[in-house]
Amino acid sequence: MTRPGQTRFAVWAPNAAAAVKVHLTPPQGEPMTLDMQADGQGGYVVEAPVGAGTRYRYQIGDDLKFPDPHSRLQAGDVHDDSVVVDPDAYAWRTTDWKGRPWSEVVLYELHPKAFGGFKGIQAALPKLAELGVTAVELMPIADFPGERNWGYDGVLPYAPDTAYGTPDDLKALVDAAHEQGLMIFLDVVYNHFGPDGNYLHAYASDFFREDLHTPWGPAIDFRRPQVRDFFTRNAMYWVNEYRFDGLRFDAVHAISEPDWLDEMAAAVRESVASDRHVHLVLEHDGNIASHLAKDFDAQWNDDGHHILHRIIAGETDGYYTDYADKPAEQLARCLSEGFIYQGQPSPHRDGELRGEPSGDLPPTAFVLFLQNHDxxxxxxxxxxxxxxAEKGAGMEALRAGVALCMLSPQIPMIFMGEEWGTRTPFLYFTSHNDELAEAVREGRRKEFAKFPAFADPAVRDNIPDPNAADTFEASVPPLTQSPGREGMLWWDYYRALLRLRREVLVPHLEGAVSIGAQAIGEVAVAARWRLANSQVYAMYVNFGPEAVDITPVVGGQLVFESATDTGRLAATGKLKAGATLVMLEDALEAIAQDSAA
Structure with missing residues (x-):
């Protein structure tokens, strides 16, 4: 809207083969159809005397009718009319909110529908704040086909999906989070569009590259300024119009022009007030560290997840092949330098070199997790x-891993239900049309045919159907039920760890640097960091079934032990089996130990 009762409509249609029109259906008054004027650069524009609530769609020629790719709201689903939204209609309550520093971030990733939509998430905020979470991260909300989806099949990046609630419901969620002192992050997908509801190929095929493909279809052409602008403005839209405190950028290794990432991040930074904390986080399978030296705060540390999963679950298939050998040495490198793969050949990728050096980055440049949606x-x-873990290294090893993740100087992330120790699975689910649903169903079964456990077709037939409503229902953790004794034990454990993190580590985390880490057993490591107050923060972790030697013995102030007597035994030179120990060590003693190692 340009002003109340007046709206400007614009669409980039460089491959339109006929005149472009817009059909308007105001809440009151008669429907109208207006011819749009070409701007000479592939765009078409027109202003109309209509306001919020007006339904509209564009038309090219006699047959092609499509929603606005910039739609802020859909009147139904991705194939339906778009709706004019007044971006200033919501009355914000937390107008003085400036966010929180990155060093304070503890992320909690959740699926919006599994939490009951925007209103359900809002109701859960006090409990998440009590846990010690400081930032809630929503899986993608851009409008996708159907009612159930992970969100990575979105086709209208500016429109919150109505399966989760209205735009005002989303703003109310952000507002309520800020009232609780919580940040709120959004996962955004700029590497592809979903397979159903993307009309761009019909009138703006220039949006895509014909010479380059991603695993999800043709690559988006980030060489074009219109394409860059479309997504840069989207990032600024979520941060400014909806007041999100951070964005997580999905699978950016599939974006063909990496310079756009830095250009976009700089533009987002420039669009917000200098005293506001806004955080930008990458997911990049290539371990490209250079972006983290610029305007991005951090990157998901997949290496960290993979080595911890390999140790706790004992799996070495698929991409875990890269972490099969010398797990303690790999974990030590992860704790001291962030990425494990920093340019070495990847066995899983047939020897392809992966990664860039990351040892000069602070530990807070990495988001560490034991689980996530993927x-x-x-x-x-x-x-x-x-x-x-029950089939692998056992519960004590899992407890040790949780402590490592929550108390490491890297930024921790929890996936919904993890804090209760839930065993509810999280399955891949969709609600596609019948033809696409069958393709997804068969594609998923073929994908798993290469794994020995699913070589038998009869076993593959038992893989849950992504399109079945039951598959989604089976993925919803029992959020409103009593978690039981075991669940409360996990809850209390996470809450205690996050309290220690908040009290001991966070006040001195900004400016912390690694002193070094080393293997002290087959699956045991010792790692040290110098905090901003010059204290030495030390972590000893033993995932194995037997105690390991520590030489020299550990001394200093005990911060945490995941198993009783871990600190006492460490003072005698033994690190207990299945245990994590955190100490504040004397600086000179820590340097001597590091030199001895």
Whole structure:
């Protein structure tokens, strides 16, 4: 809207083969159809005397009718009319909110529909704040086809999906989070569009490259300024119009022009007030560290997840092949330098070199996690780590891993339900049309055919159907039920760890640097960091079934032990089996130990 009762409509249609029109249906008054004027650069514009609530769609020629790719709201689903929204209609309550520093971030990733939509998430905020979470991260909300989806099949990046609530419901959620002192992050997808509801190929094929493909279809052409602007403005839109405190950029290794990432991040920074904390986080399978030296705060540390999963679950198939050998040495490198792969050949990728040096980055440049939507949901049966640990290194090793993740100077992330020790799976789910649903169903079964456990077709037939409503229902953790004794024990454990993080580590985390880390056993490590107050923060972790030697012995102030007597035994030179120990060590003693190692 340009002003109340007046709206400007614009669409980039460089491949339109006929005149472009817009059909308007105001809340009151008669429908109208207006011819749009070409701007000479592939765009078409027109102003109309209509306001909020007006339904509209564009038309080219006699047959092609499509929603606005900039739609802020859909009147139904992705194939329906777009709706004019007044971006200033919501009355914000937390007008003085400036956010929180990155060093204070503890992320909690959740699926919006699994939490009951925007209103359901809002109701859960006090409990998340009580846990010690400081930032809630929503999986993608851009309008996708149907009522159930992970969100990575979105086709209208500016429109919150109505399966989760209205735009005002989303703003009310952000407002309520800020009232609780919580930040709120959004996962955005700029590397592809979903397979159903993307009309761009019909009138703006220039949006895509014909010479380059991603795993999800043709690559988006980020060489074009109109394409860059479309997504840069989208990032600024979520940060400024909806007041999100941070964005997580999905799979940016599939974006063909990496310079756009830095250009976009700089533009987002420039669009917000200098005293406001806004955080930008990457997911990049290539371990490209250079972006983290500019305007991005951090990157998801997939290496950290993979080595911890390999140790706790014992799996070495698929991409875990890269972490099969010398797990303690790899974990030590992760804790001291961030990425494990910093340019070495990847066995899983047939020897392809992966990664860039990351040892000069602060530990807070990495988001560390034991679970996330991908690492659970991309498994055939959506197994949680707690069920895999029972078959692997055991519960004490899992407790040790949780402590490592929550108390490491890297930024921790929890995936919904993890804090209760839930065994509810998180499966891949969709609600596509019948033809696409069958393709997805068969594609998923073929994908798992290469794994020995699913070589038998009869076993593959038992992989849950992504399009079945039951698959989604089976993925919803029992948020409104009593978690039981075991669930409360996990809850209390996470809450205690996050309290220690907040009290001991966070006040001195900004400016912390690694002193070094080393293997002290087959699956045991010792790592040290110098905090901003010059204290030495030391972590000893032993995932194995037997105690390991520590030489020299550990001394200093005990911060945390995941198992009783871990600190006392460490003072005698032994690190208990299945345990994590955190100490504040004397600086000179820590330097001597590091030199001895």
């Amino acid at each position: 690492q659970i949901g991309n498994r055939a049966l959506g197994d949680r780590l707690i069920t895999l």
